[in-house]
Amino acid sequence: MSSSEPSSRPSRLETPLEPGAAASSSRTTNFPEYSGLIFSGSVDGDIVWNAAEVQASQIRTDLVVLSACDTGSGSFAGGEGLIGLTRSFLIAGARAVCTSFWPILDDESAEFMKLFYEEFSSIELGKGDTAADALRRAQLRAIRDNATLAQPLCWAAFAVTEAGR
Structure with a gap:
């Protein structure tokens, strides 16, 4: 097959995931295109979706959340900026990507994500609000209303990158 022909291989994410399936991230500092997501719980076993496959897909959504550890990391390339999963999802068509920049606490992050999703x-979105606004509101709620989540360790790792911003 020539490089100009589209791949006939279906996306590995077309494989159904079992209820409760989880994903984790894998980062390769020297070769960010090999960074990816590992989905556990598929009926066909684990699925790996690398940054290049993400970038080649069509993801038309307002928000992608990658709330595993270090999902916002990548490698800096002069003239390109940070190369990693965030960039791949934005190229694929996501309007915003929420990621973390260091190891996070599982239970506290899950609770914080509930606040973020509520916000x-x-x-x-059509009236000027952004996913970053929702993240900020969730962070303020965590500080103000939840003694467990008030510590920056529970919410400060998360950031939103938006297309065109």
Whole structure:
């Protein structure tokens, strides 16, 4: 097959995932195109979706959340910026990507993500609100309303990168 022909191989994410399936990230500092997501719980076993496959896909969504450890990391390339999963999802068509920049606590991050999803579902994207606004509101709620989540260790690792910003 020539490099100009589209691949006839179906996306590995077309394989159904079992309820409760989990994903983790894998980062390769020297070769960011080999960074990816590992989905456990597929009916066909683990699925690996690397940054190049993400970038080649069509993801038309307002928000992608990668709430595993270090999902916002990548390698800096002069003239290109940070190369990693965030960039791949934005190229694929996601309007915003929420990632973490260091190891995170599982239970506390899951609780914080609930706040973030509540805030994201309440914003009006077409009227100037952004996913970053929702993240900020969730962070403020965590500090103000939840003694367990008030510590920066529970929410400060997360950032939103938006297309065109």
